[in-house]
Amino acid sequence: MRNPSSSSSSDGTKKITPCCSKVGIKKGPWTPEEDEILSNYIKREGEGQWRTLPKRAGLLRCGKSCRLRWMNYLRPSIKRGHIAPDEEDLILRLHRLLGNRWSLIAGRIPGRTDNEIKNYWNTRLRKKLISQGINPTTHKPLIFNQVVHDQLASSSSTSNPNTPSLEIMEEAGVSSTHQAAATNFTTNYNIPIDGGFMMGSLLPSSHGHGHNCIGDYIDNCDEDTFSSFLDSLVNDDDFMNHINEQQQQSSVSSYNNIGTIDWEFADVLSTKVGSDDQHGAAASLNDQL
DNA sequence: AAACGCTTCAACCGCTTATAA
DNA sequence: CTTATAAGCGGTTGAAGCGTT
CATH class of the missing domain: 1.10.10.60 (Homeodomain-like)
Structure with a gap:
């Protein structure tokens, strides 16, 4: 395991983590005895108060270490072993x-x-x-993204700056129906090609500022709605019901077509134009539908 | 059997966020 | 409103185990 004394910041100065800086605090792998003490204590007294827990439980560990051990290993609800x-x-x-x-x-x-x-x-x-040739960050094909991005960078033949050129879409194998949908999609939702919209910005605590129907939809959710949205990903059939419910409740115009957008195309488009993350949301949702 | 390289995963660190005083 | 403290998170590390030579 790591050497406790080796902690230092980038400028070379030692940094002290208050709960772990005390002399006599044990680090490294947990022994079965320590596990038992921690488990018994939490079963008896409950979780929380991590900073003071070690002293109360009689452990020579920092609170962080106790919390981590409990959360990642000792909790009864944890399912260990092979991931199905x-x-x-x-x-x-x-x-x-x-x-x-x-x-x-x-x-x-x-x-x-x-x-x-x-x-x-x-x-x-x-x-x-x-x-498999897939970018693990964007979940898009590794090679194709770069090729199309390069092509797009040298192209300026469309009237709508947000829409990929028809030539590029043809080269990419996008059908004429989908080409038309591309123009409508990018125009209606004003999706900028360079996006700057991270998937993480879908989260309530980290709002993105791109204009994207899915992003807007989630940006306007409260936490319960977002939670239920995620649940709908687990239960695929629930997703459209959930969206339709939101449509009925919302007067925001950008939601209006959310149930009828050609998500398969959205996926193709997102891959073609290289604005991976902004469209990644649509693409990922497409997979659920 | 020994040496080496690779993979796995428990645990640590620093940072951010939430909450209390 | 500000500050201090606690909790939580994601990135990273390195010991242990395993396979190969």
């Missing part, structure tokens, strides 16, 4: 929508911790996607 294919699929779908929001992703997968999912992603899923 359906769990893997869910991780992929949620990551495509949420990015590296491990805690949020874990919250949607019963019995799995953020640390476990993060590790699984970094050691397996990331490599798996790369081996």
